[in-house]
Amino acid sequence: MNYQFAQRINTLEASPLRENAKKNMASSSAISFAYGFPPTEAFPMAVLKEISQKLYTEADPESFLQYGASEGYPRLRTLIKERLQQLSAIDNEEEVLVVSGSTQAMDLAVKVFCNEGDVVLCEEQTFSGAVNAIKGYGAIPVPVPMDLTAESMDLDALETILKTEPRVKMLYLIPTFQNPLGTSMPLDKRKAIYELACRYDILIFEDDPYGELLYEGDPIPKMKTMDLEGRIIYAGSFSKILAPSSRIGFMMAAGPAMEKLILAKQSADSHTNFYWQVVLAEYMDHYDFEGHVAQLTLMYQEKYTRMLNALQALPSDKLTYIKPTGGYFITCFLATTVDSERFYDYLDEAKVAVIPGNIMSVAGKGYELSFRLNFTKPTLAQIDEGITLIGDALDYALAPAYEGVI
Ligand SMILES: Cc1ncc(COP(=O)(O)O)c(C=O)c1O
Known part of the structure; x- marks a missing residue:
């Protein structure tokens, strides 16, 4: 069958976030700062189980x-x-x-x-x-x-x-x-x-x-x-x-x-x-749904503080970031002296996943020097390790000095 797709579907691309997610999920050793996911421990399992049990045993289907x-x-x-x-x-x-x-x-x-x-x-x-x-x-x-x-x-x-x-x-x-x-x-x-x-x-x-x-x-x-x-x-x-x-x-x-x-x-x-x-x-x-949200907020606040502290230790002439006051993400910016391709290559090798700025942009290009980090899903230890590896990637990616003829 030679499908004649509607024009509207031809303008769509597979979500780069989801595609990236598949790749990283296949890799068990990855430290992922990539997706806006809650961590497993954020799910209120006991309450959900109790409600489900009650519904299936006591409620009218x-x-x-x-x-x-x-x-x-x-x-x-x-x-x-x-x-x-x-x-x-x-x-x-x-x-x-x-x-x-x-x-x-x-x-x-x-x-x-x-x-x-x-x-x-x-x-x-x-x-x-x-x-x-x-x-x-x-x-x-x-x-x-x-x-x-x-x-x-x-x-x-x-x-x-x-x-x-x-x-x-x-x-x-x-x-x-x-x-x-x-x-x-x-x-x-x-x-x-x-x-x-x-x-x-x-x-x-x-x-x-x-x-x-x-x-x-x-x-x-x-x-x-x-x-x-x-x-x-x-x-x-x-x-x-x-x-x-x-x-x-x-x-x-x-x-x-x-x-x-x-x-x-x-x-x-x-x-x-x-x-x-x-x-x-x-x-x-x-x-206590509000108690659950309050607990989540505390859990995320600890991770947020941990990531900000770790980022603060990186050299500010190579990397800057916007300090949020809440939410799920921190966006970082590489200095123009950093070769972004080498930076992302290093992170790939080190199995540290981030979301490069282009993916989260309307134009799809021009944001090579920015990347997004999620701090809710990784553990505190992964935050420490991953940000240290980002620091190593910065060192690796520093563009070599210009050696051409002036
Ligand atoms: C800004 C923004 N809007 C909407 C959504 C979609 O959320 P939902 O799971 O409710 O569809 C997301 C998810 O990451 C988001 O970041």
């Missing part, structure tokens, strides 16, 4: 094995809304749609709002899943340069694009503990970007899967708290605070947008895995 509502399990939707109010002061009349991971939130938003050729502005280095969702519907992801010192998109650059590009439909942002950069946009920048979005009448998609994992300082208000007119679609996830396999994410949007999102959800997969929705609601209703 109709209540957790039957088809469910596309909007999500009503009790879970209520609990998520209450949690958003309590933890993030997101207090509005908007409804919550339970989705299959926040990956699906972005997919549905693009499906509902973007025609082919529409532009979605993104932070220049960003989550590759979102870039693929944008491309998947024939929309165009356009990178906006970052002002890394300000931990924000460069507002002047953003405004210039908005002035000159009439096709912009949406702004995709990870304002808190950005992936891959680890930056958190300060409040004044959040307000300024919101104002620009209002002025140029575009939507904002606020992607916030890491937002609760704060290790230092005070939380910064979510952009969604500023939204009085349904301009922001807010997405969250339980992947990083419960289990990625639950595939439970959620999105909040104003009524007319929500109606269309639910339609899109129905045709995508009817509803999010109902069994997991019931398990999560049980967890939140009858066990």
Whole structure:
């Protein structure tokens, strides 16, 4: 059969993250700083086992094995809304749609709002899943340069694009503990970007899967708290605070947008895995879910501090990094004196996995000197060993002095 694929699928590439993951998982000795995975000990096995046992022995199978509502399990939707109010002061009349991971939130938003050729502005280095969702519907992801010192998109650059590009439909942002950069946009920048979005009448998609994992300082208000007119679609996830396999994410949007999102959800997969929705609601209703998140935060904070301390010991004329205040990642930058190819070759040999900057960028090139480190999955010992090996890779990769004829 000579398949004639639709154009939209030809623009997609296999997720470089997933491809890399397969390779590294096959290698047992690898120290992986690569993926945004929780460690095995983060999974609340005892509670999940107890809830599952109770469901299978005491509950009516109709209540957790039957088809469910596309909007999500009503009790879970209520609990998520209450949690958003309590933890993030997101207090509005908007409804919550339970989705299959926040990956699906972005997919549905693009499906509902973007025609082919529409532009979605993104932070220049960003989550590759979102870039693929944008491309998947024939929309165009356009990178906006970052002002890394300000931990924000460069507002002047953003405004210039908005002035000159009439096709912009949406702004995709990870304002808190950005992936891959680890930056958190300060409040004044959040307000300024919101104002620009209002002025140029575009939507904002606020992607916030890491937002609760704060290790230092005070939380910064979510952009969604500023939204009085349904301009922001807010997405969250339980992947990083419960289990990625639950595939439970959620999105909040104003009524007319929500109606269309639910339609899109129905045709995508009817509803999010109902069994997991019931398990999560049980967890939140009858066990100490917040205690679990607090415990996770402490566990990650220790790893975060360990990695920052280890990085601090590396020579700052060869490697710098952005110090995040929470989340899952630290992004490092090699000095221009470092030969990035030799650096990554050394890490490959030493079986230390990192995510090179190009993979997590809209353009796919030009970020050879940056790489992302995850600190939640490795053990403390692996963090020590892996960062020492990164130091060795720096030594190995120092570009030889120029010996040509001047
Ligand atoms: C910024 C960002 N958004 C969304 C996701 C997807 O999360 P989920 O497992 O909820 O689909 C990730 C996962 O790594 C992410 O980093």
